[in-house]
Amino acid sequence: MDCGAFDSGFCIHPDGKVSPCCLFDHNLFLDINDLDWKDPWHSLRDGAGCDACRHPGPKYKDNFDSLKNETYAIRYLDVRNNNLCNLECTICNSYYSSKWADRLGETKFVSTDFDVDLTNVEHIYFAGGEPLINPKHWQVLDSIIDPSSVTLHYNSNLLSIKNIDIYWPRFKHVSVNASMDAIGPLGEQLRYGTKWDKWTNNLHTAAMYAKVTVNPTISVLNIFNLKEIEQWSKYPVVYNILAEPDYLCVNVLPKDLKESIEYIPDNAHLRSLLNNDESWLFPHTMSFILLQDKLKNTDIWSSLPFEKYAIQEYMRDGI
Numbered sequence: 001m002d003c004g005a006f007d008s009g010f011c012i013h014p015d016g017k018v019s020p021c022c023l024f025d026h027n028l029f030l031d032i033n034d035l036d037w038k039d040p041w042h043s044l045r046d047g048a049g050c051d052a053c054r055h056p057g058p059k060y061k062d063n064f065d066s067l068k069n070e071t072y073a074i075r076y077l078d079v080r081n082n083n084l085c086n087l088e089c090t091i092c093n094s095y096y097s098s099k100w101a102d103r104l105g106e107t108k109f110v111s112t113d114f115d116v117d118l119t120n121v122e123h124i125y126f127a128g129g130e131p132l133i134n135p136k137h138w139q140v141l142d143s144i145i146d147p148s149s150v151t152l153h154y155n156s157n158l159l160s161i162k163n164i165d166i167y168w169p170r171f172k173h174v175s176v177n178a179s180m181d182a183i184g185p186l187g188e189q190l191r192y193g194t195k196w197d198k199w200t201n202n203l204h205t206a207a208m209y210a211k212v213t214v215n216p217t218i219s220v221l222n223i224f225n226l227k228e229i230e231q232w233s234k235y236p237v238v239y240n241i242l243a244e245p246d247y248l249c250v251n252v253l254p255k256d257l258k259e260s261i262e263y264i265p266d267n268a269h270l271r272s273l274l275n276n277d278e279s280w281l282f283p284h285t286m287s288f289i290l291l292q293d294k295l296k297n298t299d300i301w302s303s304l305p306f307e308k309y310a311i312q313e314y315m316r317d318g319i
Helices: 060-064 096-106 135-143 164-170 184-190 197-204 224-230 255-259 269-276 279-296 305-316
Strands: 011-012 017-021 076-079 123-126 151-156 173-181 211-215
Touching: 076 135, 076 197, 173 197, 197 211, 279 305
Parallel strands: 011 076, 076 123, 123 151, 151 173, 173 211
Antiparallel strands: 011 017
């Protein structure tokens, strides 16, 4: 795979493992202590871990087209070094959310640290967990010698925005993909722990210091509500397309449900998924949503047109 991430990218994941970019196959993540810094990704350059960029439409690889080096140097740093998070989103899991880890009794990666050469860094992408409550995030910002030459990009739920007014004006450019999946009460339920009024107020505050986009992740949980987001938002809407877990991907929807979707963004990857039939997974989808509602005392189910299919599944199993 001819991608600049192998020459200039460095992503550190919640468990401390590393890869050229955030979308690389997790089965091929490396241990930071095993890297040869002259060419840290030499064993990965065959592209075997690059399947996430083999789809129609814009690809993450596009971010790295202008960042190729003859010798390796970190120009694009991707920091998601722990799973410390203040939300328990329906589409997320314990690897990326300490709240989910608490619920499931699994490992919390809240103290994963790293030390790399940032002399050549030009772009830093912070995700999580939730980056704005990650202590390492602030340490990285403090370590940049010339902030005016560095661009920051965030994927953040914006529920904590302390100190952004102090730090962000120092940098060359700051942009924020503000995570949300629906507006109002449904948005609070899909990203469990969100307070809608607080989120909207923080969104407007962040827009004073950064270029803000509203950033829904399209799944079966919100594909029927996207038009509401478009009509509500005063900021550009930029979509992520969920691929995992597979039972929440839009390709699991039965054909007639796909045909009933009121608004479909013009996205080649999304359309290819809608043209792909994985509806054999749909019973798992319905069970998962009902379980989520039971665990969290939410009512996501009532926002979705799935009841007829649940009854049909029950009747089929009962015969």
